[in-house]
Amino acid sequence: MKTVNKSSNFFSVIIFLIILSTQAGYSQKLNILVYGADPSGVSDNTGIINALIDSLSKGDGGTVIIPEGKYLLHDALILKSNVSIEGEGVQKTILFRNPEVGNWNSSKSQAIITTDPSVVNESISVSNLSIEAAYKKKELKAKGGICLRNCTNSKISKVETSNTWHGVAFYDFKGANSGNIIQDVTSLNAHAFTTENNSGRSRGILTTDFGTKVINSTSKGAGTGFYANGKDISFEGCRAENWFEDNGYYLIVDNLIVKDCIAKGGPSPEKGFGSGFAIAYKKNGLIQNSQAINCSNYGFRIHVPQSDTKLINNEAIGCGIGFGIETASHPFPEVSERIEFTNNVAEKSGLYGFLFRQMSNSKVVGNKAINGNQRGLTLSTRGAIALKEYLSNNEFSKNNCIDNQAMKTQLFGIYDYSVDQISSASKKGKNNKISHKSSNGKDVF
Numbered sequence: 001m002k003t004v005n006k007s008s009n010f011f012s013v014i015i016f017l018i019i020l021s022t023q024a025g026y027s028q029k030l031n032i033l034v035y036g037a038d039p040s041g042v043s044d045n046t047g048i049i050n051a052l053i054d055s056l057s058k059g060d061g062g063t064v065i066i067p068e069g070k071y072l073l074h075d076a077l078i079l080k081s082n083v084s085i086e087g088e089g090v091q092k093t094i095l096f097r098n099p100e101v102g103n104w105n106s107s108k109s110q111a112i113i114t115t116d117p118s119v120v121n122e123s124i125s126v127s128n129l130s131i132e133a134a135y136k137k138k139e140l141k142a143k144g145g146i147c148l149r150n151c152t153n154s155k156i157s158k159v160e161t162s163n164t165w166h167g168v169a170f171y172d173f174k175g176a177n178s179g180n181i182i183q184d185v186t187s188l189n190a191h192a193f194t195t196e197n198n199s200g201r202s203r204g205i206l207t208t209d210f211g212t213k214v215i216n217s218t219s220k221g222a223g224t225g226f227y228a229n230g231k232d233i234s235f236e237g238c239r240a241e242n243w244f245e246d247n248g249y250y251l252i253v254d255n256l257i258v259k260d261c262i263a264k265g266g267p268s269p270e271k272g273f274g275s276g277f278a279i280a281y282k283k284n285g286l287i288q289n290s291q292a293i294n295c296s297n298y299g300f301r302i303h304v305p306q307s308d309t310k311l312i313n314n315e316a317i318g319c320g321i322g323f324g325i326e327t328a329s330h331p332f333p334e335v336s337e338r339i340e341f342t343n344n345v346a347e348k349s350g351l352y353g354f355l356f357r358q359m360s361n362s363k364v365v366g367n368k369a370i371n372g373n374q375r376g377l378t379l380s381t382r383g384a385i386a387l388k389e390y391l392s393n394n395e396f397s398k399n400n401c402i403d404n405q406a407m408k409t410q411l412f413g414i415y416d417y418s419v420d421q422i423s424s425a426s427k428k429g430k431n432n433k434i435s436h437k438s439s440n441g442k443d444v445f
Helices: 007-021 046-058
Strands: 028-031 040-044 062-066 069-073 077-079 083-087 093-097 111-115 125-132 144-149 155-164 168-171 181-183 186-190 203-207 213-215 218-220 224-231 234-236 239-241 249-254 256-259 262-264 277-280 283-288 291-293 298-303 307-312 315-317 321-326 339-342 345-347 354-356 363-365 368-370 385-387 395-397 400-402 412-416 433-435 442-444
Touching: 028 046, 046 062, 046 069, 046 077, 046 083, 077 083, 093 111, 111 125, 111 155, 125 144, 144 186, 155 168, 186 203, 203 218, 224 239, 249 256, 249 283, 256 277, 277 283, 291 298, 298 307, 298 315, 321 345, 400 412
Parallel strands: 028 062, 040 069, 062 083, 069 093, 077 111, 083 125, 093 125, 111 144, 125 155, 144 168, 155 181, 155 186, 168 203, 181 213, 186 218, 203 224, 213 234, 218 239, 224 249, 234 256, 239 262, 249 277, 256 283, 262 291, 277 298, 283 307, 291 315, 298 321, 307 339, 315 345, 321 354, 339 363, 345 368, 354 385, 363 395, 368 400, 385 412, 395 433, 412 442
Antiparallel strands: 144 155
16 A cells, blocks of 8 residues: 655644644634645645644644545544534535555544544534545445544534445444434445444444434435434434345334434335334334335334334335334244334335234224235235234224225235134234224225
């Protein structure tokens, strides 16, 4: 690997920083061009920018201003408490990695812009710029775009990352409420890996920090669109498209909120992938006013033993199964409890509109299954609303099954498999209240 030495510029920076480090009492804004940065994309700017960050962190903090230009980086930028990086705009300020030069193969940092995880980093922000990491799909030993570790009260906003491991992320904070925000962010092609195992997979936008808010952000072409694991995490107005390894949203969160979000698996049901929203293993969730489109597996997947969760006014279009309970690796007696499905719509599902199993003390009220079973009816896929094994003390009421197509595909409405398909007494439904009449299709319950 070749490296570029800007020792003369770096020396001039040090002189400035000696002066700056003696000043205190106010927050500063430092323009990197004043200190010899190169906006042409030819020379490395890592040393200059990191020196400015260090200087500001020794005083009262401040902002490193990166004007319009293309800025080559040979190694990671390491942000510190009370220091921000601000560009001139997503299309104007571009930080990039050249695969042919620099220290990226030997660098221990996990992203182009990151922090030191051994200390708590407070009040950091990154805004108004783009990151081009230049990693190929499924390339190993990749770096993330902006991965801020062990941070609190910090924000990533109005940025775009491309061709990365994770696109944008907060993780490693151990406190009860990070106060971190991801807003107006776009991750494009978070498609490279650090290692071949699951922990090395790429996520467009990721957080494991409790209390993080993700707002109006988009992930396209990632392994997983959005990933969260923790507590008190929310997603509002977000969009996942064309993920290729897992799900649009894979959320393992206590006290989860998802509102007004979209997951589009592909341009058509045949070209979609995975589940739109996978809500797994935890308690207390609200998924509302959201949409899953063209997902080959589920539109909305509740994974046992996820409990105390409400799905309200959501829509699944062209998904394998619109809404359902997934049981893989969590066999009975584990169940999902106190789940509420209210006023949701599953349309043009490949198999079931709604699939229920291993669920108890739950309510399924006012939902619609429309024009389902697009992949063709078999004995095991009967039912626009299918009630399978280990269901107990649930209410199914005011739901409807509709087939308004000229060529009908949804031949059954609600189908309780305990009537004639489940022979084991232990698996049959118990104490379920079913009040139903389909507009179209035969009901069996």
